[in-house]
Amino acid sequence: MAYVATRGGERAIEQAERLYRAQMGPIDAGTVAEIEAALPSLIDRVMGEASLYAPDLAALALAQSGGDLYEALLLLRAWRTTQPRLQIAEVVEPDQGFTHRRISAAFKDIPGGQILGPTLDYAHRLLATDVLQGDTFSPAPVEPARKPAPARHPSLAEWQKEQGLIADKPLQPVEKDDIPDLTREPLLFPAKRAHSLQSLARADTGGMLALGYSAMRGYGNAHPTVNELRLSEVEVMVRHPGGATFSAGRVKTSQAEVVTARGKTDLSIGFCATLGWNEVKVIAGATLDLNAPGAPKNSPVNEEFFLYHTEPVESSGFCIHFKLPHYVTFQSALDNLRAARAKREPAKSPVQTEEPA
Amino acid sequence: MTLASLTENWKAFSYGFLDASAKREMRRKMIKAVAVPGCQMPYASREVPIARGWGTGGLQVTLTLLNKASVVKVIDQGADDSVNAASIRRFLTRVSGAEATWDTLDATLIQSRHRVPEEKLRSDQILILQVPNPEPLRPVEPNMSVARQMHADADYGRLWLTLYEQIVRSGRIMQGAAYPSMVNRRHVMAPSPIPRWDVPKLNMAEHLTILSAGREKRIYAVPPHTSVEPLVFDDVPYKVEDHGHLTCIRSGLKGFFMNEIPQEDGTAAHEVSDSHLGIKAIDRTSGEQVEFGETWYKDGEMQQ
Amino acid sequence: MTALAKQPPQLVRTRPLMTLNGISKTYDDVTALDDVSAQVYPGEVLGIVGESGSGKSTFLRLMNLQETPDSGSYHLDLPDLPDNLFTLDRFERRMLCARQIGIVYQNPHEGLLMTHSSSGNVAERLLIAGERRFHVLREKAQSALEASEFPIPRMDAPPIELSGGMQQRVQLAKAIALEPAVLLLDEPTTGLDVSVQALVLDTLKRLQQERRITMVLVSHDLGVIRTMADRVMVMRRGQVVEDGLVDQVFQDPQHAYTQQLVHAKL
Numbered sequence: 001m002a003y004v005a006t007r008g009g010e011r012a013i014e015q016a017e018r019l020y021r022a023q024m025g026p027i028d029a030g031t032v033a034e035i036e037a038a039l040p041s042l043i044d045r046v047m048g049e050a051s052l053y054a055p056d057l058a059a060l061a062l063a064q065s066g067g068d069l070y071e072a073l074l075l076l077r078a079w080r081t082t083q084p085r086l087q088i089a090e091v092v093e094p095d096q097g098f099t100h101r102r103i104s105a106a107f108k109d110i111p112g113g114q115i116l117g118p119t120l121d122y123a124h125r126l127l128a129t130d131v132l133q134g135d136t137f138s139p140a141p142v143e144p145a146r147k148p149a150p151a152r153h154p155s156l157a158e159w160q161k162e163q164g165l166i167a168d169k170p171l172q173p174v175e176k177d178d179i180p181d182l183t184r185e186p187l188l189f190p191a192k193r194a195h196s197l198q199s200l201a202r203a204d205t206g207g208m209l210a211l212g213y214s215a216m217r218g219y220g221n222a223h224p225t226v227n228e229l230r231l232s233e234v235e236v237m238v239r240h241p242g243g244a245t246f247s248a249g250r251v252k253t254s255q256a257e258v259v260t261a262r263g264k265t266d267l268s269i270g271f272c273a274t275l276g277w278n279e280v281k282v283i284a285g286a287t288l289d290l291n292a293p294g295a296p297k298n299s300p301v302n303e304e305f306f307l308y309h310t311e312p313v314e315s316s317g318f319c320i321h322f323k324l325p326h327y328v329t330f331q332s333a334l335d336n337l338r339a340a341r342a343k344r345e346p347a348k349s350p351v352q353t354e355e356p357a
Numbered sequence: 358m359t360l361a362s363l364t365e366n367w368k369a370f371s372y373g374f375l376d377a378s379a380k381r382e383m384r385r386k387m388i389k390a391v392a393v394p395g396c397q398m399p400y401a402s403r404e405v406p407i408a409r410g411w412g413t414g415g416l417q418v419t420l421t422l423l424n425k426a427s428v429v430k431v432i433d434q435g436a437d438d439s440v441n442a443a444s445i446r447r448f449l450t451r452v453s454g455a456e457a458t459w460d461t462l463d464a465t466l467i468q469s470r471h472r473v474p475e476e477k478l479r480s481d482q483i484l485i486l487q488v489p490n491p492e493p494l495r496p497v498e499p500n501m502s503v504a505r506q507m508h509a510d511a512d513y514g515r516l517w518l519t520l521y522e523q524i525v526r527s528g529r530i531m532q533g534a535a536y537p538s539m540v541n542r543r544h545v546m547a548p549s550p551i552p553r554w555d556v557p558k559l560n561m562a563e564h565l566t567i568l569s570a571g572r573e574k575r576i577y578a579v580p581p582h583t584s585v586e587p588l589v590f591d592d593v594p595y596k597v598e599d600h601g602h603l604t605c606i607r608s609g610l611k612g613f614f615m616n617e618i619p620q621e622d623g624t625a626a627h628e629v630s631d632s633h634l635g636i637k638a639i640d641r642t643s644g645e646q647v648e649f650g651e652t653w654y655k656d657g658e659m660q661q
Numbered sequence: 662m663t664a665l666a667k668q669p670p671q672l673v674r675t676r677p678l679m680t681l682n683g684i685s686k687t688y689d690d691v692t693a694l695d696d697v698s699a700q701v702y703p704g705e706v707l708g709i710v711g712e713s714g715s716g717k718s719t720f721l722r723l724m725n726l727q728e729t730p731d732s733g734s735y736h737l738d739l740p741d742l743p744d745n746l747f748t749l750d751r752f753e754r755r756m757l758c759a760r761q762i763g764i765v766y767q768n769p770h771e772g773l774l775m776t777h778s779s780s781g782n783v784a785e786r787l788l789i790a791g792e793r794r795f796h797v798l799r800e801k802a803q804s805a806l807e808a809s810e811f812p813i814p815r816m817d818a819p820p821i822e823l824s825g826g827m828q829q830r831v832q833l834a835k836a837i838a839l840e841p842a843v844l845l846l847d848e849p850t851t852g853l854d855v856s857v858q859a860l861v862l863d864t865l866k867r868l869q870q871e872r873r874i875t876m877v878l879v880s881h882d883l884g885v886i887r888t889m890a891d892r893v894m895v896m897r898r899g900q901v902v903e904d905g906l907v908d909q910v911f912q913d914p915q916h917a918y919t920q921q922l923v924h925a926k927l
Contacts, residue, residue, distance in 0.1 A: 009436075009443040077404035082376050184378070186399035186574040189502040297500050304502060314572045317409025321489070324411065324441055328434045328471040328630065331617060332552040333533035335598040340527040510752045514789035518774075521788070521798060522781050525817050590795040 024066045035059040044252060044276025045069075049312050050076035051183065051202040053251045053275050070316035077313055081183065088176045090237035090245065094155040097232030097253065102153055105226040106259065112153040117231060156228040157257055157269065166259070166267050189304045196292075196303060200285040201274040204312035211300045211310065212284025220291035220301045222268065224258035224283075231277045251275060256282035258290050268293070373420045374452045379403045383421040383576075387567060390578035395540025395585075396508070397491050402574040412445055413571030415468045415487035419449060422466055422483060427455040430464035435472040435614070435630035442470070459633045462650045471534065473555040475613050475631040476650030478564035480581060486549040488570035491577065493537040493547040513545050513588075520588060530593065539586045546577055548585070554597040554614045557661065558653045560585040601657020605629040608638035612657035676738055678703045678875050679724070679843060684733030686719055693719040694730065695899040701843070704873035708890030708907065710883060710922065716899040717879045721847050724877060725764050726754040737761065739842055759789040763836025767848035769828035772835065775821040779831045780806065782820065786838050805834040810864045826857035830864065837868065846878040850885060862888055883922065887911060895919045 036043060036059035046058045050073050057076060065071035101117025104110045128137045160166040174194075182198040191199070200208070216224065231254050235247040255273035262268050270290025272282045291301035298305060309315060371377065379401070386400040405413050405420070419429065431446040433439035437459040445468065450457050458464050461474040470487040478484055494504040497515040507513070516537055523531040534550040538559075548556050549568055559566055559579050566579040579585055589595040604611045606618075606626045613634065615627035629635040641647045653659060677700035686694040694716045701707045709717045722728050723735065726746060734745040739761060743749065749757065758764075766772040773782050783802040784792075792798055806816055811830040820828045829849055836844055849865070850858040866889065868874060878889050886893055886907065893910050895903040895918065903916040914920040 009438040009440045010447065013440050013444050074404065074406075074408060078406045081379070081403040081405075082370055082374065084376065085378075183401070183403075184382075185401050188399055297503070304500060308501075313404055314409045317411065317413070318489075318572055319410075320408055321410030324470075325434050325439060326471075326550075327616060328552055328614075329534035329550045331615075331630075332550075332554075332598055333531075334617070335600075336527075336529065336531045336533055339596075339599065340529050340531065343528045506751075510755065512752075512755065512789075514785055517788040517793075518777065518781055518785045521784050521795070522777055524795060525778050525781060590798075591793045593795045 020066070024063075027060075027063045031063050032056065032059045035062055041277070045205055045278050045281070046072055046076065046276075048254075048274040048276040048278050048281065049073050049202055049204060050080065051198075051275065052076050052080045070312060073312055074317070085181075085184070087238055088179065089248070090239075091176060092234045092253075094230075094255070095152055097230070097234040098151050098250070099149075099153045099230060099232045101231040102228065103226070104156055104228050106156075106228075110156050110228075111159055113149065115149045115153075153230075160227075160259075160267065164266065166269055187307065191303060191307065196289070196307065197271070197273065199307045199311070200272045200289065202312075203281070203285065203307070203310035204315065205278060205281040205284075207310035207312065207315065208284045208288065208306070209280055211306045212287040215287050215291045215301045219299070220287070221295065222260040222262055222270075222291050224260060224270065224287045224290055226283060227257040227259040227267075227269065229256045229279060229283065230254070231279070252277050254278050254282045256286040258283065258286040260290060370452065372453065373423050374405065374448075375403060375417065375420050379417075380421045383417055386576050387418065387421070387578065390567065390576050391565070391580050393544070394580055394583045395544035395546040395577055397505075397546075397575040397577045399574055400576050402571050405571070406448065407445065409572040410489060411441060412468070412470060412487040414569030414573075414576070415470070415485045415571070416445060416448075417571060418485045418567050418569045418576070419466055419468045420452070422485075423449065423453045423455050425454050426465075427453070428458050428463050428465045429455050430458050430461060430467045430474075431469070432467070432472060432474070432632075433470040435474075435616075436632040438632065459636070461631075461633065462648060471550050471552075472614075472630060473551055473558045475629075475634050475652050475654065477653055478558075478562065480563045482564045484564055484566045486551070486566060486568045488547065488549040488568045488575075489572070490535070491547055491568065491570040491573050491575040493535075493545050508544060511543065516545060517588060520590070524590075524593065530589070530596075536587050539584075539588060540579055541583050542586075544577075545588065546579075552598055552614055553587070553595070554600065554654075556585065556587050557597070557659050560661070597659070600627075601654070603627045605635055605638075608635040609642070610635060610638050612654055613652070675702075677701060678705075678738050679877075680734075680736045680738075681720075681724070682734045682736075684720070684723060684730045684735070686716075686723065686728070686730040692899050694723075697733075697896075697899070697901055699894060699901075701875055701877060703875055705892065706869060706876040706878060706890045708886035708893040709877065709879045709896060710881065710886050710893060711896035712881060714898075715896040717896050718847055720896070721764075721845050721877065721879050724843070725762055725845055726758055737842065755789065759786055760839055761842045762845065763839075763841040763843070764845040765829065765832045765836050765847065765849045767851050769820060769825070769832055772832045773820045773828065776819050778817040779811070779820055779823070779834075780816040782831055783835045783838050786835050790839055801838055802834070805838040806831070808837060808868060809834040810860075824857070825853050826861055829853070829861055833861075833864070833868075837872075837874070840872075842875060844874050844876045846876060846880075848880055848882075849878070851880070851882065858885075865889060883911070895922065 036055050042062065043055050043058045046062065046069065047053050047055065050058065061072040061075040064075060099115060101119065102115045104114060131137045157166055161168040180192045180194045182195050187195050187199060233250040233252055236249055236251055237245050238248045239245050253273060253275060254277050258270045259267040268290060270286040272285030272289055274281055288301060288306050292303045295301040300306060382401055386398045389398045402414065403417065405416050407413060407416065429446065429449050431437065431442045433442040436442065446457050449455060461467065461476045464482060466483050466485060467474065468485045468487065473484065492501065492504055494507055494516060497519060498504045498507060520530050534552050535547050536553050536556050537545050538548050538556055540546050548559060561582055561584060563581055565581055567576065568578065569576045587595045598614065600615050601612055603615045605615065605628050607628050610629045614630045616630050618626045618628060620626055637647045637649060679701040681699045684694050684697045697720060699707065709720065711717045723730055729747050735747055736744055737746060764772065780802040783805050784798040787798055787801055803813060803816060807813060809830040811827065811834060820831055850861050853861065862885065869876060878886065880886050890907050892905065893907045894901050895916065897918050903910060903914065903919045910919065911923055914923050
């Protein structure tokens, strides 16, 4: 099939899409439900990057794209952007979430306690090949603790502020309807704080890890200590037109605070939060946030640099756009090259300039 | 009066895909762009159902301008039948019910990647150029915040310097497509990666050109009757691609921008890049009644 | 050169070309300059000495309008300029600097694009000032490089391929390309070999004599100041401690700090 066939393009793209979909077969509600049930971490990651908390839509997008993460994201983002923004939910304070997991690397124990919660951190990563032989891999049941952990926890940073370890910056109160919304306005620099945090929340996990890791290895100016990492569920509180505030449901959230002692009198802090449980993302994001103040322009920890380059829909789209034909631009460059060569060959002098017309 | 008579039924997507708030923002930003020719206006740039970098900026403009009476032409590298042009055209007609055409003369909206049609555009036509990189200063200043300040100051010395350097190194200006051009004697713009051949077509034109970069979230415009001058030294003339003498092997057309087609015998053949102009010429040869518009270039020379 | 120019400049014009009055500047809590004033007459070379941290480089950066002080005024006695140049906006400052104020930095990376051609570095200044004829850019870049005693066959080589002394000559050519009213020199020969340093100073000296360029020369090196300057200002901790004709200050220093400086050097 020709790439830019004269008349035939429309049929070609139609058939190309069919070829791709033929690999995946039909999709039905059962497929979607199975993906949603079996792959919660993937669903969480996709919901975070799509900035759309809808596990069933995320599962559908994954099914429809055959598991191509960037395609799934684009499906969700393009759907999301057409939806009306009915209202802004109430602000969630850190201590209001229902905490599933909460750890701090900065202290052995912290007020409220360390809660390990669900994690594979200490699992032995052995592939369960028996499953392929026909066995079922059934996880052993969880044994409840004698005393359940408290559901709500204070923020560790609050304690540090009381101790004078973290500067207690005055709140800058914003009406919730006035919070700048990245999905409705462009990201400009210096960025509004809300835009920065929103960008981090929907950034590409892999991209953020790459840049955050470069800062952790030493290309940044601050080495992070995980002050607090939290996985929670929070209520989405919205207002009924009649005036009552009610919970529209719970969403899973991750948040990380990392700190560093940068030779000053108090600790510097970096923060990142996202929808869904995605620990790598929030630790890497908080590390970037920690390193951003005063970072040299054009360094990986400069805010403009990392926010632009971790936008998953933009970066993946631009990357694949290089597959599009570029023969007009190439032709234009070729014309210059030939003319320059023709000029150079007879003369061979180092600088030949155009004669005035 | 019933509730149903006042409301519309739920639909999965709005007319023209974008919702009303997105279209309103686009209209406002387009007006700003027209008001300050060549100046890049930031806009939210919504996600659309094609990938970033594939014409999402142009698509948002076209979706906003479209109505049921529109006639849309979409080209990529000059060709209506290029796969991505076909995909965008199919999407546009699907969400709007607008008519599609390949003929420049019939179109009211022309969305294009990397070319300006060879037939002159009229004041009732709008050209929408897809832009990968809206920032002409990017090669000299990758930081967007600094570059914005440089535009505000008309600080273009570095950009001129790159042209100087090209002449010193190669004996001529080596800037190919996307030739930086001064709009309305104030803002330097990247005219999108159209060839140098096409830049003079924007100067003092009858039609409105809107340039939109979806991924980079910038929109700018060249209104009708506005000057567009490629940056060039007074004593080093601007040179378009040396295509004026080439002949299209398929249509016999001569004096337009060509695609070079390498041949197995080591030579190269050429075919006209504005593919529908070529098709019209072929149709005319085979005796059909075809209407040709006036072209910007005559006998390979720009007329102005 | 006209006969007039060979006379002492003060006899030609008695009004100072540059007047800086009551300049103070602090960074965070550090006072870089504390109520410093200076006047420079046309054709004169003013030397500024002091150890690092004395405020001399900050003072020079202010003269180059790269920064704005907390208080104080700066006037250049040229047509159509405001009484205080610090009231100019960024755009006006850039245009004024391109035309009237040349600067040579100690570190060539600060003043040059290291991978562009040397002639291009000079041409950039002409481009900022609006020159749009390629052949004029070439000619003017070449003559400025010639005046800086730069080897013309190398004029299109990038500074990164040149020696430290040659890089300073490119900076100098760029600074004088538009025949500015003032040439600012910030430790222009520091870090060069002694023999190279002497050659660069010779060039500066010759330029000064031929063109009567008004210069402000910042250096920690009393030898350099002595060779070049007519008058000297001694700075310490953001203040001027002594000020006078070079011979007078060096032979008979009044302030204890100057005495210490002079004795340490001699």
